[in-house]
Amino acid sequence: MAEPFVVYGASGSGSVPIEAALSLLELPHRVVDFAPWDGQEAADKLARINPLRQVPALALPMGELMTESAAILIWLADAHPDGRLAPGLTDPARPAFLRWMTFVSAAIYALYWIADDPSRVVEREEDRAAAKARVFERIAHCWQRMGTELRPGKYLLGEELSVLDLYVATASRWSPGRRRFYEVAPSLAEPIRRVDTDPRLATLWAERFPFTEGWER
Template identity: 80%
Template sequence: MAEPFVVFGASGSGSVPIEAALSLIDVPYRLEDFAPWEGQEEADRLARINPLRQVPALALPTGELMTESAAILIWLADAYPDARLAPAVTDARRPAFLRWMNFVSSAIYALYWITDNPARIAEDEAVQADVKTRVFDRIATCWAQMGAQLRPGKYLLGEDLSVLDLYVATASRWSPGRRRFYEVAPALGETMRRVDGDPRLAAIWAERFPFSPGWER
């Protein structure tokens, strides 16, 4: 490897499952933190990496830059098959893997562009509050759909932990929170608790998305 991967991200953000995947694959990477939601200056600083001013992004050892969390996770899992973080292309579970990776990205993750700053689509503060409530309801509905259609084994796709588990374990901690996630998708709860408690991930969770008191809310 010419140089380590570079992860552009932030604590508690969509970069966390990517950092977790790199840790499980056991390849070196450097972390550069950006939190564009903290103000215009920080967002502008990120613009040189990603003109959309969003994290995560991943610089490959070749110098190529990848954005889009689902794409990055799928690529990493496929590029390092020995880590067993995704079903192989010929595996019967592959269609479900691709389906749910893209579902989390498009049906759930994309909605946080609105909830992070409702003023992007509504000027009135009262309307903004209603927008957030409705979007969080939509997110809960999407988790419910996933929970109703997946039949997890030890992990979401069977006996092997995959990047899908890392993705859902992170995204399900964002609002409306794990408590509601457990309510609407009870079939997925045990699996997520298993991912939370995986000793291989303890350091990543502690450093990048700590389980603070009351975090499940």
Template identity: 55%
Template sequence: MSFTIYGAAGSGSVPVEAALTLLGLDHEVIEAPTWEGEAQRDRVAPVNPMRQIPALVTPGGETITESAAILIWLADNHPGARLAPAVDDPRRGQFLRWMSFIPASIYSMYWVRDEPSRLVGDDDAAQAAVLDRTAGRIAACWAVMDAQVNPGDFILGDQLTVLDLYVAVASRWTPRRRRFYVEAPNLAPVVRRVDALPELADFWPRRFPFEADEEG
């Protein structure tokens, strides 16, 4: 039996799909770009009443939502792959800290950015202000994280974890990589290293290909 992941190219499902790929776990992706409208959100509704992606259905039929929760669950249930520090590992606290920080402080901004009218109605000027301020908030949060980590090859040292996958994907969203490199110079070489992982050489072009303006 295999996993089923409700997701979309370039979305928050991509780090989960990358983890499944690194773990060598069979999985099917049900494409559901929920930001495109009600029909796509309705597609996810049977497994996630919030109608959001990603949602993972395990071979046993359990549904897990929220990118960070899925990534931690996958890593903890496959300890041999060493994609997360063990519970008794001294790095575990910082791992959980940043795995929580990203969705709470950064990822949450995209619910607003996808449809600013949710908060400010149809006022074009207000929507533009929301987009500008959320981009600034995201950049500021990356700077906060960057100032408090001391990476090796990867964020927690020399071992790749799902945290690296999460940051590598989220850093490619607005305000995009060029701004990320300025705000987070310590994390910049880490995400480039994740981009270049040979184990994901075929994965990235399929699920989050670099575009001509990707660094902009």
């Protein structure tokens, strides 16, 4: 019998939408928590799985390891089409799906490597706060661009929930926060609130990214 999927991640991190997709697809999986921000020892342990010392990573039942959250989400949806978590290859919504999955990954998610530790690119300590603020403004601008160009229905791509909704529902909670997200991309607010309140995800949100008081910031 094949081993279940193994998610290497952390609460509130990019592993959460992957855990959500696995849950919606009813695929057996277990989560191994690694928080690289917990110190050098944790990061070194994670390096044995992903040399970049980043989460998420997903071990597949056949033994292969995947990294990169967007790639993992697209693969999960495509490998399990009965779950209807992505438009099919010939679906008219497929180009938009691939565009915005890649956009969130490349234009938004990638900036947190700087935001989490501005010293990675800014030498002078006195300049780091300003650099971080500019990164957050760039993230807000990217959400605004997505909100301007995407025409959601019940969900971001129409009437069916997709892994794009899971991805955005998680990433939009990171700084500069949901209030800013709602402000710059109001057309995306209702579909994402629908993901927040999906009863199928209630347990996962409570355990992996709780809606604690003031969570919207």
